Amino acid sequence: MTKNAVFWLREDFRVKRNDALTYATLNHENVSVVYIFKKQEFEKKREAKQWWIYKSLLNFEKDLDNLNINLEVILSDSYESTFDKILQYKNFSIYWNKIYEPDFLKFDEKIVLKLGKKNIPYKIFKGNVLNEFNEVKKNDNTPFKVFSPFWKNAEKIYLDKGFSRDSLPKKRTSKSKFLKEYSKKEDVFKPANWQDKFSEYWDPSEKEASKILKKFLSENIINYGDQRDIPSVKGTSRLSPYLASGQIHVETVWEECEKLKVKKRGYRKFINELGWREFSYSLINYFPEMLKQNLRKEFDNFPWTENKKFLSAWKKGLTGYPIVDAGMRELYETGWMHNRVRMITASFLVKHLRIHWKEGEKHFQNCLVDFNSANNTAGWQWVSGCGADAAPYFRIFNPILQGEKFDKKGSYVKKWVKELKEIPEEFIHKPWEMKNKIQNFELGKNYPFPIVDHQLARQSALKAFQQIKKN
DNA sequence: CCTGGAGTTGTCCTA
């Protein structure tokens, strides 16, 4: 065994159940945690996530400090050139956990070749999933394309493995440094951007993740089935950003769920959401082309429109449909949007405005603290109808009905769209129908008229879908 | 190989 070990930190900001980190501490005298920050991957592309990573680095550094382990950050233009520099060092082994994205897996292969040539010991561990995607296949060895059978099989495979690995790294007696030069963590992120208000809503730490999970399981999971659809209520777990950056391992979430004594409907529904996460990973790895294009080819002929005004109104939350605008503003304010509202806003962009899902995908990528390629792509393609197991085309969310159904009193709308604060309940999801005048409020002045008419937009979306069927 | 059932999250119209 070499004296030094490097744990290459990527999406695993946790001490508990972190296989690569634990392995390094159990087998080596000196352990360093190295994070390579590639600016171009974040700037103007994943700004919300950039904030999350920055805070995660600061918090994780403290956790590692308790173990006498040093966290070293390198600012980089490319992973490969940075790796080439690291490979110049002598007498070390390197470990990391997998990220299930085609590009990352390909990069792993490349690095493995280089490590082999230099005789540097390495080990790659399972990442933040229940099953690795290639463990779940149909009997004929092809991948599942429908969720239910996929999940039925995947759950069984996971249960059959029946293992529990509640691993913890071993504390060092003294700190050691590996890299001669490393960057300041502050260089990863320049404060005073729009993301600054996120601190009011999120604490990107491992401790917070387990706190949230505990609270969710003791208070909310019982009613998850119904409450998860009400955006004004904290009925969902809000664990997504912690899962995305690995402040918690999905196996931990699973296991804590299994420990529940009373397993009601809510429990099943919640576990299924973990299933969708697994399904998305499976899809993008078996069909990597879907990261860039429609999974269902017939959608290549869909008559999308280009409309900068509409796109910008959607992004700013100025479409004139209160539930849509509330969602977009929640996203901008907090780096997160409630699941039900993600569907409504996405459907609105794709079907009412007929703007390509890639535009929406890009915007969400920039604004979500829980951004993850697999979920984001699979989700947008699902809404658009061009993905796997997707919604049928005639299923077009009516933003007024959705509002009335899931935000009855309009409290979600009023929280995020302050202009509508005084609008009576009856009209909160359709302020344009209001006859009475309200002081200091005038439609078209304080808040926009709907940018498209629901009925007309719906008709034209249906027509557009008819068109691709013909081709 | 054939067969039948099913398919995350809806909407709208009719009786």
Place this chain on the structure above:
DNA sequence: TTAGGACAACTCCAG
């Protein structure tokens, strides 16, 4: 007022 069917037909998957 409300419940039920139409919306389309295709692909996936298991038996």
